[in-house]
Amino acid sequence: MIDVTDRKILNILSKDAKASLKLIGNECNMSATAVHLRVKKLEEQKIITGSKSVIDTYLLGYQTQSFIGIYFNKANIYRKVSQALYEIDEVVECNYTTGNFSLLVKVICRDNKHLTEVLSNKIQTIDGVARTETFICLEQTFTREIEF
Amino acid sequence: MIDVTDRKILNILSKDAKASLKLIGNECNMSATAVHLRVKKLEEQKIITGSKSVIDTYLLGYQTQSFIGIYFNKANIYRKVSQALYEIDEVVECNYTTGNFSLLVKVICRDNKHLTEVLSNKIQTIDGVARTETFICLEQTFTREIEF
DNA sequence: ACTGAAAGTGTACAGTG
DNA sequence: CACTGTACACTTTCAGT
Numbered sequence: 001m002i003d004v005t006d007r008k009i010l011n012i013l014s015k016d017a018k019a020s021l022k023l024i025g026n027e028c029n030m031s032a033t034a035v036h037l038r039v040k041k042l043e044e045q046k047i048i049t050g051s052k053s054v055i056d057t058y059l060l061g062y063q064t065q066s067f068i069g070i071y072f073n074k075a076n077i078y079r080k081v082s083q084a085l086y087e088i089d090e091v092v093e094c095n096y097t098t099g100n101f102s103l104l105v106k107v108i109c110r111d112n113k114h115l116t117e118v119l120s121n122k123i124q125t126i127d128g129v130a131r132t133e134t135f136i137c138l139e140q141t142f143t144r145e146i147e148f
Numbered sequence: 149m150i151d152v153t154d155r156k157i158l159n160i161l162s163k164d165a166k167a168s169l170k171l172i173g174n175e176c177n178m179s180a181t182a183v184h185l186r187v188k189k190l191e192e193q194k195i196i197t198g199s200k201s202v203i204d205t206y207l208l209g210y211q212t213q214s215f216i217g218i219y220f221n222k223a224n225i226y227r228k229v230s231q232a233l234y235e236i237d238e239v240v241e242c243n244y245t246t247g248n249f250s251l252l253v254k255v256i257c258r259d260n261k262h263l264t265e266v267l268s269n270k271i272q273t274i275d276g277v278a279r280t281e282t283f284i285c286l287e288q289t290f291t292r293e294i295e296f
Numbered sequence: 297a298c299t300g301a302a303a304g305t306g307t308a309c310a311g312t313g
Numbered sequence: 314c315a316c317t318g319t320a321c322a323c324t325t326t327c328a329g330t
Binding site for chain 2: 002010013014015016017018045046047048049050051052053054055056057059060062065066067078079082085086089090092093094095096097098099100101103104108133134135136137138139140141142143144145146147148
């Protein structure tokens with residue numbers, strides 16, 4: 001399905017979506033056009049699904065990132081609660097998980113006051129949400145992409 | 149510092165790093181060149197720090213994503229433990245948090261067997277790690293970028 | 297700070313092995 | 314079928330307003 005060259009391309013693009021085809025071609029001993037064809041194929045196969053610019057949210061005033069574990073008071077409502085969470089702009093990631101919580105979500109707020117408001121006025125008012133547990137990120141020590 | 153046009157540009161690029169300057173220019177009623185100048189400035193200010201292609205890890209055989217809460221048996225060692233975690237390829241995000249755990253990390257593995265191996269042979273052998281708590285993601289209901 | 301024309305890339309297409 | 318070389322479109326740079 002995908003070979004070692006495709007993996008090399010994915011590893012480069014996952015760290016830099018704007019890496020030039022020329023540069024990738026040099027790394028893979030290929031013409032830029034050949035790389036382009038492979039990238040197109042990876043997009044068709046939905047292995048590459050898009051791209052994002054990485055933006056420093058901290059510099060823009062969003063300085064309180066946190067994870068929130070959510071407990072339910074009913075069974076089988078994770079889809080409905082997820083939908084309600086999707087309506088909350090500050091919630092950027094939502095995972096249905098095993099373990100203590102039912103959902104584990106990532107929230108990006110300006111400050112602790114903003115977080116308090118999101119928690120009490122938005123998340124905890126969702127039907128089915130019994131209790132939440134907040135983990136404020138004091139420091140994100142690293143993020144990185146997986147290597148294929 | 150940054151105006152409403154910059155925000156518009158950031159919102160577009162955070163969802164699509166390869167959005168054409170032309171298209172952004174249309175959205176902002178500006179020439180492609182003017183957009184380019186603003187993007188360059190945002191990069192210089194380190195508000196835009198880079199870009200990534202979004203890759204479907206599931207399709208490539210990494211089908212078990214999980215969060216792992218890490219407890220320490222000593223104080224003040226989060227930097228050292230973070231460094232050790234950075235050496236583990238499967239750990240893609242590491243946060244020093246308030247709450248029960250000291251660190252909350254995101255791990256991407258091929259399957260549960262792979263996760264077990266990472267947990268017992270890699271994470272739990274790090275000096276200072278007392279105990280871990282694993283939250284396997286049964287479903288990532290959504291991820292999204294914040295709006296500015 | 298923005299525009300409009302030149303140089304340098306990315307992309308599409310016809311052609312080769 | 315995977316790749317190459319060429320032609321056009323786009324991004325990027327630079328002089329000018």
